[in-house]
Amino acid sequence: MKKHTYDAIVIGSGMSGGWAAKELCEKGLRTLVLERGRDVRHILDYPTALLNPWDFPHRGRQTRAEKQDDPVQSICYAYNETTKHFFVRDAEHPYQQVKPFDWIRGYQVGGKSLLWARQTYRWAAFDFESNLKDGHGADWPIRYEDLAPWYSYVEKFAGISGNKDGLPQIPDGEFLPPMELNAGEQYLKKSIETRWPERKMVIGRCAHLTVKHNDRGPCQYRSLCERGCPFSAYFSSNSVTLPAAARTKKLTLRADSIVHSIIFDEKKNRATGVRVIDAGTKEMVEYYAKIIFVNAGTLNSTLILLNSTSNRFPKGLGNDSGVLGHYLMDHNYRVRANGRFEGLGDRYYLGRRPTGCYVPRFRNLWDQHPDFVRGYAFGGRATREGWTRGYGQDGFGAAFKDQISVPGDWNLSLHGMGECLPRFENQVRLNTEKRDPWGMPTLDIDCAWGPNEDAMVKDMLQTAGEMLEAAGCKSIQVYDSHEPPGRGIHEMGTARMGRDAQTSMLNAWNQLHTVPNVFVTDGSGMGSTACQNPSITYLALTARACDYAVKELKKKNL
Amino acid sequence: MDRRQALKLLTLFAGGSIALPAYAERILHYPDACWQTPLPDIAPEKTELLAALADTILPRTDTPGASDAGVQHVLPVLANDCLDTQSRDVFWAGLDALDANSRSRFQTGFAQLPPDRRSLLLSEAEQAFKTHRSQPNAGPHFFKIAKDLTLTGYFTSETGATQALRYLPIPGKWEADLPYTAGEKAWAL
Numbered sequence: 001m002k003k004h005t006y007d008a009i010v011i012g013s014g015m016s017g018g019w020a021a022k023e024l025c026e027k028g029l030r031t032l033v034l035e036r037g038r039d040v041r042h043i044l045d046y047p048t049a050l051l052n053p054w055d056f057p058h059r060g061r062q063t064r065a066e067k068q069d070d071p072v073q074s075i076c077y078a079y080n081e082t083t084k085h086f087f088v089r090d091a092e093h094p095y096q097q098v099k100p101f102d103w104i105r106g107y108q109v110g111g112k113s114l115l116w117a118r119q120t121y122r123w124a125a126f127d128f129e130s131n132l133k134d135g136h137g138a139d140w141p142i143r144y145e146d147l148a149p150w151y152s153y154v155e156k157f158a159g160i161s162g163n164k165d166g167l168p169q170i171p172d173g174e175f176l177p178p179m180e181l182n183a184g185e186q187y188l189k190k191s192i193e194t195r196w197p198e199r200k201m202v203i204g205r206c207a208h209l210t211v212k213h214n215d216r217g218p219c220q221y222r223s224l225c226e227r228g229c230p231f232s233a234y235f236s237s238n239s240v241t242l243p244a245a246a247r248t249k250k251l252t253l254r255a256d257s258i259v260h261s262i263i264f265d266e267k268k269n270r271a272t273g274v275r276v277i278d279a280g281t282k283e284m285v286e287y288y289a290k291i292i293f294v295n296a297g298t299l300n301s302t303l304i305l306l307n308s309t310s311n312r313f314p315k316g317l318g319n320d321s322g323v324l325g326h327y328l329m330d331h332n333y334r335v336r337a338n339g340r341f342e343g344l345g346d347r348y349y350l351g352r353r354p355t356g357c358y359v360p361r362f363r364n365l366w367d368q369h370p371d372f373v374r375g376y377a378f379g380g381r382a383t384r385e386g387w388t389r390g391y392g393q394d395g396f397g398a399a400f401k402d403q404i405s406v407p408g409d410w411n412l413s414l415h416g417m418g419e420c421l422p423r424f425e426n427q428v429r430l431n432t433e434k435r436d437p438w439g440m441p442t443l444d445i446d447c448a449w450g451p452n453e454d455a456m457v458k459d460m461l462q463t464a465g466e467m468l469e470a471a472g473c474k475s476i477q478v479y480d481s482h483e484p485p486g487r488g489i490h491e492m493g494t495a496r497m498g499r500d501a502q503t504s505m506l507n508a509w510n511q512l513h514t515v516p517n518v519f520v521t522d523g524s525g526m527g528s529t530a531c532q533n534p535s536i537t538y539l540a541l542t543a544r545a546c547d548y549a550v551k552e553l554k555k556k557n558l
Numbered sequence: 559m560d561r562r563q564a565l566k567l568l569t570l571f572a573g574g575s576i577a578l579p580a581y582a583e584r585i586l587h588y589p590d591a592c593w594q595t596p597l598p599d600i601a602p603e604k605t606e607l608l609a610a611l612a613d614t615i616l617p618r619t620d621t622p623g624a625s626d627a628g629v630q631h632v633l634p635v636l637a638n639d640c641l642d643t644q645s646r647d648v649f650w651a652g653l654d655a656l657d658a659n660s661r662s663r664f665q666t667g668f669a670q671l672p673p674d675r676r677s678l679l680l681s682e683a684e685q686a687f688k689t690h691r692s693q694p695n696a697g698p699h700f701f702k703i704a705k706d707l708t709l710t711g712y713f714t715s716e717t718g719a720t721q722a723l724r725y726l727p728i729p730g731k732w733e734a735d736l737p738y739t740a741g742e743k744a745w746a747l
Contacts (some may be wrong), residue, residue, distance in 0.1 A: 053714040063639040092627040180734035348738035351729035407744040
């Protein structure tokens, strides 16, 4: 028993779990981090990081077998021969799609922090107020001012490159020097901002080191990030937070440990520990601690809570309200647009910048669109076409070869990133009939886009097209991929924060309203999505919750 | 690819501006793993045919041609493993048809034809493809598959990437806006 007792347990070692581990360890707590997947040691376990395209038998391309074996994971833009070892095998990790939902997952130490797209934008003040203002979802129990110092705190440690653009919809933060726009992007920016003064284009803000930072980096501009970075130049649990936690000597990291449920003591009204299935032996073991941080990743955190039943909580731990599992959201990334620009043939670039440019939200800031609430942003990029344009061209032979061996026209592209409304009917349910190979119940995922998302898509198609048109692009393609939710890989909600236990799971400190020593600080706590990439907000919420939890622990309130 | 060489190359390309972390050396000894798959067993005549086809699509100019880059060896791997089964079958059947066409018209295999006759036959294949693609629900076509695979195989090969294009494994910097002079090769990545 004593051997299995810690001060704190963190469930999950991904983006938010890694940060929780760092905070709790640095505050002196002996912390056990439980990771369901295998160990991935920083650098040592990035087997493809330094390989060339010709080192791969399929030159990095997906194979037919991979598409068949991993029908969901292989849909992800980042899944290929060079990265597939950081994705789950679909057959081992079943779930049910009541409606189409792509659940992209990386079960390993570091989780999806190895694979993320590394874009980092603060939420705006109005993002925390929108639920209250238009009545969709529960009012956030915090405001921007509550989180701002914690954004600063995590940005400083993680290392975020960006420009201080002075825009209220993406508040400025603590930035390392920004990367620069290339000639095509500078041109597009000028074109957009001249025609539509309320629309801006800025360089992407990202968790990449443009200068050396805390003995990491700088970025070498290879843009092979999803293979793991041997220069530690982007933020991941493996490269940043888990090493920081380990340096305190307070960290115990246990991989291959699938959390089954949280143990609840009715007399104390506290969680006392967790039940863990050893992924190798399938044996059940228990670990105990004073506080528990649930950071298993949005849907798995909710799965664990749903599976933690007791007399007091027959519907899942802390679930008096019945909202656990509900209000699932994902960013709507359906809209893509691109066009060919024939000018600037005398400009080029060197290096592969691991971020794009960004058109921050411009809808429903100063006025109200008649068809939808909330808003969207565009990610974008300008590149000069390379040899791959040959796929789409007629011809072959010497002249064809020489022509596609030099840079072609500029390709300007935009992709929409839309806010998704919280709706009760978008939900996950525990399926105890269908179990995974470890005997765990699985999830039925029942989620679809709603009329607000569809209306927003219509507007995105219009605005993306008109921006490329105004820039003088030719062969413009604008389309709605109609991809289902999940594909944004920003699943949020299902254990939302709110002001009271009747309508939400978590309070202003990401603490279960009804079980005060359990904190949930990943995407499951989100009560709305805004349109910004969410990870930096999870990190800020996590650091803030850890600070609160340890203070409360010292006051003996937990 | 020898990773020790790769690392040396990296430091060279980065202009010595970066010191590789000491632990990077340890990567060198990471066991080569899952992505090592055996090459399919292809008859020498078929390899010759594939080389002739690939060289017709991407011939030697002032840069190496497709077969100089070994494209004939990667084509069967890409065709067998990466294509859907229908496209795979269309590819291999089309290859045989191309050779048979050559034998009936010129009394010799495609691989033995002089370059202008190979180009003639492939032009006819491209014409057939253009007609084919305008049909509703046009399925995969031999010419398109052969061309796409050859491009992939060539420009991702060491020879193609480093000689027909410019390959920087570790750029070490981002230069956002540089002048471009006509004729300079494109970046491989």
